[in-house]
Amino acid sequence: MAALGRQVLDGHRLIPLTWSLIARQTTRLGGQKRTTAFLLRKLTMVSSGGGLGESPSVEPQKYVQEPEHRTGLTQCLLEKQRTAVEREKVVSSLLDMGFSDVHVNELLSIQPGTHPQQLLDIISELILLGLNPEPVCVALKKSPQLLKLPVMHMKKRSSYLRKLGLGEGKLKRVLYSCPEIFTMRQRDIESIVGVLKEKCLFTVKQVTEILHRCPCVLREDPGELEYKFQYAYFRMGIKHVDVVKTDFLQYSMTKTKERHVFLERLGRYQTPDKKGQTLVPNPLLRDILRVSEAEFLAKTACSSAEEFGVFKELLAREEEESEGRMADAGSPEEAGP
Amino acid sequence: MTYSVQFGDLWPSIRVSLLSEQKYGALVNNFAAWDRVSAELEQLSARDFVNEAIFHGEPEPKNGQTAAPPPASWACSPNLRCFTFARGDVSRFPPARLGSLGVMDYYLMDAASLLPVLALGLQPGDTVLDLCAAPGGKTLALLQTGCCRNLAANDLSTSRAGRLQKVLHSYVPQDVRDRNRVRVTSWDGRKWGELEGDIYDRVFSLVAEIQAVWILTESWLYHLSAREVWVLVDVPCTTDRHSLHEEENNIFKRSRKKERQMLPMLQMQLLAAGLLATKPGGHVVYSTCSLSHLQNEYVVQGTIELLANQYDIKVHVEDLTHFRKLFMDTFSFFPSCQVGELVIPNLMANFGPMYFCKMCRMT
Numbered sequence: 001m002a003a004l005g006r007q008v009l010d011g012h013r014l015i016p017l018t019w020s021l022i023a024r025q026t027t028r029l030g031g032q033k034r035t036t037a038f039l040l041r042k043l044t045m046v047s048s049g050g051g052l053g054e055s056p057s058v059e060p061q062k063y064v065q066e067p068e069h070r071t072g073l074t075q076c077l078l079e080k081q082r083t084a085v086e087r088e089k090v091v092s093s094l095l096d097m098g099f100s101d102v103h104v105n106e107l108l109s110i111q112p113g114t115h116p117q118q119l120l121d122i123i124s125e126l127i128l129l130g131l132n133p134e135p136v137c138v139a140l141k142k143s144p145q146l147l148k149l150p151v152m153h154m155k156k157r158s159s160y161l162r163k164l165g166l167g168e169g170k171l172k173r174v175l176y177s178c179p180e181i182f183t184m185r186q187r188d189i190e191s192i193v194g195v196l197k198e199k200c201l202f203t204v205k206q207v208t209e210i211l212h213r214c215p216c217v218l219r220e221d222p223g224e225l226e227y228k229f230q231y232a233y234f235r236m237g238i239k240h241v242d243v244v245k246t247d248f249l250q251y252s253m254t255k256t257k258e259r260h261v262f263l264e265r266l267g268r269y270q271t272p273d274k275k276g277q278t279l280v281p282n283p284l285l286r287d288i289l290r291v292s293e294a295e296f297l298a299k300t301a302c303s304s305a306e307e308f309g310v311f312k313e314l315l316a317r318e319e320e321e322s323e324g325r326m327a328d329a330g331s332p333e334e335a336g337p
Numbered sequence: 338m339t340y341s342v343q344f345g346d347l348w349p350s351i352r353v354s355l356l357s358e359q360k361y362g363a364l365v366n367n368f369a370a371w372d373r374v375s376a377e378l379e380q381l382s383a384r385d386f387v388n389e390a391i392f393h394g395e396p397e398p399k400n401g402q403t404a405a406p407p408p409a410s411w412a413c414s415p416n417l418r419c420f421t422f423a424r425g426d427v428s429r430f431p432p433a434r435l436g437s438l439g440v441m442d443y444y445l446m447d448a449a450s451l452l453p454v455l456a457l458g459l460q461p462g463d464t465v466l467d468l469c470a471a472p473g474g475k476t477l478a479l480l481q482t483g484c485c486r487n488l489a490a491n492d493l494s495t496s497r498a499g500r501l502q503k504v505l506h507s508y509v510p511q512d513v514r515d516r517n518r519v520r521v522t523s524w525d526g527r528k529w530g531e532l533e534g535d536i537y538d539r540v541f542s543l544v545a546e547i548q549a550v551w552i553l554t555e556s557w558l559y560h561l562s563a564r565e566v567w568v569l570v571d572v573p574c575t576t577d578r579h580s581l582h583e584e585e586n587n588i589f590k591r592s593r594k595k596e597r598q599m600l601p602m603l604q605m606q607l608l609a610a611g612l613l614a615t616k617p618g619g620h621v622v623y624s625t626c627s628l629s630h631l632q633n634e635y636v637v638q639g640t641i642e643l644l645a646n647q648y649d650i651k652v653h654v655e656d657l658t659h660f661r662k663l664f665m666d667t668f669s670f671f672p673s674c675q676v677g678e679l680v681i682p683n684l685m686a687n688f689g690p691m692y693f694c695k696m697c698r699m700t
Contacts, residue, residue: 262353267341307350314358
């Protein structure tokens with residue numbers, strides 16, 4: 001009894017769902033009006049720590065007016081018991097999956113309103129996708145909105161991700177930097193995957209690799225992603241394999257253009273010819289994009305910060321003006337003399 | 338690549354500047370309300386680099402003694418006012434407007450183009466011959482000095498001479514043009530020596546705008562996109578944007594290789610003609626917008642040798658070190674010219690290229 005009482009007090013978070021359970025039971029089985037109403041109100045007040053004058057919602061009155069009611073308190077406590085048992089089940093399932101006690105407590109307190117079964121279902125999908133317990137905790141703490149997802153949606157999405165090759169542990173990195181992979185619309189993921197496969201002509205394996213290593217591509221506009229790839233392939237002469245290996249797609253177009261065009265105009269980068277050759281070997285991509293600006297200037301460009309600063313301004317202006325010109329040039333020009 | 342050999346470590350920074358937007362100077366039109374125009378330009382945070390160089394660039398006297406006045410030949414041509422934005426500032430000037438006096442308020446040009454005019458050191462009453470004068474920036478500057486008793490401006494190409502006429506009409510009032518006996522002609526500049534003889538006390542010989550500015554190796558041209566080549570060609574022509582889009586006249590097309598190689602010959606002939614037309618004791622400034630020492634120093638040295646051997650005419654090259662020091666804050670100069678001075682483009686000061694060499698005809 002005392003234990004149950006404690007649960008009642010502790011379980012104020014469970015009120016909303018419990019409430020509806022009580023309500024359902026009450027209408028079905030009937031009970032004394034006054035007692036039920038009183039007890040229900042009392043429960044609410046005690047749990048939410050409010051004074052006697054408060055009545056949280058109109059609903060209790062509605063149900064109280066139903067003709068048949070059972071004794072509210074017993075029903076309530078039975079429901080509480082049921083929920084507690086469920087919760088215990090969930091806890092033990094989680095422990096079975098490999099979560100520690102600490103993990104379990106953390107998980108249960110991420111989003112207090114979540115039903116334990118919902119929590120378990122979501123977590124199960126993640127485990128089935130090959131994530132380990134620790135990363136699951138980290139990911140859910142960072143993105144609690146995942147716990148609100150309908151379980152069916154979660155299952156469908158998981159199966160789609162598996163198809164994309166993102167099971168078996170590849171998911172961790174994606175989940176950390178791009179949790180939207182579960183919440184975003186299916187067709188948005190599909191359009192990105194479509195660009196990579198059909199427009200850029202990456203292989204299926206390469207697409208998986210890209211999603212795994214550069215999950216931020218999921219956030220990009222498909223047209224801009226395609227442009228980014230074309231810039232790498234045609235303008236810089238980088239082959240598919242290297243686009244994947246160097247994580248090229250994760251860098252912003254602005255940064256890439258600034259550094260590449262700077263090198264090109266300095267004469268330190270050359271677009272390879274049809275045979276893929278250049279007069280002088282081009283600097284490694286990691287020395288262009290992955291390094292800090294200071295290192296880029298010192299090692300790769302061999303130029304000064306002030307010159308690069310001026311160059312960036314000039315380039316931004318060039319881009320702005322060429323976009324303006326393209327917008328103006330709506331109709332094709334007539335052939336001139 | 339020729340230029341990387343010639344310029345070594347400096348070449349990449351020159352190259353990136355050539356391929357990026359150039360910087361302009363605003364030459365104030367003295368025939369308009371120049372004091373108001375100057376004030377307006379200062380409001381934009383630009384400053385008159387000529388004024389700053391001449392009045393603040395004087396070297397400090399050593400040991401408290403008064404500095405010796407610079408020789409007369411070092412004095413810069415007077416009355417030139419040209420505004421630029423500070424180093425690293427990529428602001429643009431608004432387009433020039435027509436003022437109340439019926440002429441334009443300023444002329445946008447590569448500020449480095451003013452240096453040969455300044456170096457010439459004009460004095461009131463001089464007669465000036467400007468060979469290859471189009472598109473007209475330097476010609477206009479010559480008129481701004483107010484020193485030209487006679488100005489003959491010539492360009493090989495009729496269409497370019499026509500453009501030069503338009504510039505002069507927009508900037509110089511009719512009465513000034515008449516007074517200065519400004520004559521724009523389109524004769525082959527090489528024939529001047531024969532026709533006019535030793536009339537001109539100062540000759541301003543410009544061999545810049547034959548469209549070919551640099552001699553580049555074949556392979557480099559091959560890899561540059563068409564747009565980049567046009568930008569290169571356009572840069573030296575200062576405000577002559579037409580050459581940017583003249584694909585037919587683009588001298589960097591492979592089919593015009595012979596023409597490019599003939600250029601130094603043409604340039605030597607023009608310089609020789611200019612020197613021959615100069616009075617003994619008179620001065621010639623040879624300038625190009627080329628980086629190539631084949632077009633610059635070699636032409637100067639070759640012509641001087643030619644005149645000495647074939648005409649028994651002695652020509653002395655003047656040292657412009659002091660002059661260069663005056664303008665070092667505004668422009669980047671190449672440190673290793675054998676004769677003359679070369680302004681090299683730099684992203685912080687994207688003026689030039691501009692080569693100039695001052696000579697004095699002795700005999």
